Amino acid sequence: MKLLRELPQVDKFIKYKEFESYSPKLVGQIAKEVITNTRNEILEGKRTTLDKSDLIQEVIKQYEELITPSLQEVINATGVIVHTNLGRSLIEPEMFDKAKTIATSYNNLEYDLKQGKRGERYSHITKVLQQLTGCEDAIVVNNNASAVFLVLNTFAKNKEVIVSRGELVEIGGSFRVPDVMAQSGAVLKEIGTTNKTHRADYENAINDNTSMLMKVHKSNYSIEGFTSEVGFEEVVKVAQDKNLIDYYDMGSGHMIDLPYGLDLKEPSILKYMEHKPSLMSFSGDKLLGSVQAGIIIGKKELIQELKKNQLLRMLRVDKITLALLEENIKSILLGNINEIPTLRMLLTSTDVLNQRALELQNSLKDICNTSIIQTQTVIGGGTTPNQKIPTVALSLEFKNYKPNKIEKLLRSSNLVGRIENDKFLLDFRTINPKDLKKIEEIIKNTIGNK
Numbered sequence: 015m016k017l018l019r020e021l022p023q024v025d026k027f028i029k030y031k032e033f034e035s036y037s038p039k040l041v042g043q044i045a046k047e048v049i050t051n052t053r054n055e056i057l058e059g060k061r062t063t064l065d066k067s068d069l070i071q072e073v074i075k076q077y078e079e080l081i082t083p084s085l086q087e088v089i090n091a092t093g094v095i096v097h098t099n100l101g102r103s104l105i106e107p108e109m110f111d112k113a114k115t116i117a118t119s120y121n122n123l124e125y126d127l128k129q130g131k132r133g134e135r136y137s138h139i140t141k142v143l144q145q146l147t148g149c150e151d152a153i154v155v156n157n158n159a160s161a162v163f164l165v166l167n168t169f170a171k172n173k174e175v176i177v178s179r180g181e182l183v184e185i186g187g188s189f190r191v192p193d194v195m196a197q198s199g200a201v202l203k204e205i206g207t208t209n210k211t212h213r214a215d216y217e218n219a220i221n222d223n224t225s226m227l228m229k230v231h232k233s234n235y236s237i238e239g240f241t242s243e244v245g246f247e248e249v250v251k252v253a254q255d256k257n258l259i260d261y262y263d264m265g266s267g268h269m270i271d272l273p274y275g276l277d278l279k280e281p282s283i284l285k286y287m288e289h290k291p292s293l294m295s296f297s298g299d300k301l302l303g304s305v306q307a308g309i310i311i312g313k314k315e316l317i318q319e320l321k322k323n324q325l326l327r328m329l330r331v332d333k334i335t336l337a338l339l340e341e342n343i344k345s346i347l348l349g350n351i352n353e354i355p356t357l358r359m360l361l362t363s364t365d366v367l368n369q370r371a372l373e374l375q376n377s378l379k380d381i382c383n384t385s386i387i388q389t390q391t392v393i394g395g396g397t398t399p400n401q402k403i404p405t406v407a408l409s410l411e412f413k414n415y416k417p418n419k420i421e422k423l424l425r426s427s428n429l430v431g432r433i434e435n436d437k438f439l440l441d442f443r444t445i446n447p448k449d450l451k452k453i454e455e456i457i458k459n460t461i462g463n464k
């Protein structure tokens with residue numbers, strides 16, 4: 015076993031000058047593993063030669079892999095604006111700078127600067143939300159899933175919650191309305207059928223143990239054909255006639271009128287608020303275009319009840335979330351929706367997208383064949399199920415590569431596009447114009463002119 019004797023000792027090995035600029039502790043840990051593995055390979059007869067420089071290279075390779083950030087920047091050229099796998103909504107850098115001040119200094123998170131005593135964490139966001147939506151009060155939790163859980167647990171523990179069968183949805187990442195309800199302690203009372211639910215179904219299901227009429231946004235599916243559902247404004251009426259709570263888990267929730275006729279099927283939060291509902295909740299990072307959060311707005315006495323639930327302590331949000339949300343709501347309040355990337359992308363005209371496509375096409379003309387395609391995409395994130403919006407894409411064609419090979423190569427350089435009709439596309443609906451040069455370089459470097 016001559017090879018075994020040639021294996022370096024860890025403490026001597028890590029002193030090699032090749033490791034000079036690395037952390038000795040981490041090099042030591044990795045070197046120990048590499049040397050142990052190599053020893054086992056020798057004993058098992060899997061290795062017949064030993065080269066110290068290979069060992070050094072292996073340690074450096076593993077070291078570099080470990081310290082490269084796992085969470086990385088990606089260019090979203092899929093056209094899906096609220097892309098759940100790619101981080102949903104983006105924060106504008108200038109808006110982030112305002113939150114940075116709060117995160118990097120002491121602040122009045124729970125301190126009333128006027129009175130000089132303990133203040134309320136949620137007060138910072140309540141004022142702007144009241145002004146924008148006309149709600150009486152508001153609270154913010156970790157995400158919309160926790161908002162649903164908190165509402166049900168607070169008002170419907172061991173009590174019945176009436177929900178239409180057509181709304182018992184499962185949303186990506188295994189959020190199932192019936193299961194969440196069971197976990198919260200609420201008793202589900204299903205009404206109607208998959209395709210049809212009527213006002214009378216709600217009325218007939220109400221009994222002494224009913225606490226709430228709940229409506230859930232269908233998010234990732236839609237029913238076509240012979241259907242009828244009861245709008246939230248009508249659910250509000252039925253509930254308030256009977257002194258019950260009405261609650262809409264709106265899912266995405268948006269504060270503006272959506273373009274491309276989407277507003278007909280998907281009214282804004284502001285429209286629903288005209289009917290003075292008891293409670294509504296929605297995500298902070300879907301069409302609101304801010305940070306991960308669940309926002310609950312509605313009647314003051316109900317929000318006060320939510321604040322008394324011990325669960326809130328586990329679901330509460332921190333100062334960074336509150337700072338970002340406050341800025342986001344303020345931008346909407348001031349009509350500056352251009353400061354919200356999600357909404358800006360949604361509202362960019364196809365003419366502007368066309369110009370950007372032309373610019374990239376021009377810069378790639380010596381590299382590959384391209385064509386500009388007028389097509390459609392979706393907003394995503396369960397915001398507007400089955401609804402398409404217009405977009406412009408650039409298809410890339412290389413002599414020696416099929417579309418799925420192009421997709422894979424670019425993806426490994428963090429440029430994610432999509433394949434449509436057997437063509438690889440870069441969709442300008444989600445491409446930040448400041449990334450055009452970067453995209454050109456990635457294509458040049460990963461595929462070149464093959």
Ligand SMILES: *Cc1c(COP(=O)(O)O)cnc(C)c1O
Nearest residue numbers: 157158159231233265266297396
């Ligand atoms: C997305 C969604 C949720 C979950 O919201 P998160 O912010 O992802 O926790 C709950 N309900 C509906 C209807 C949704 O669309």
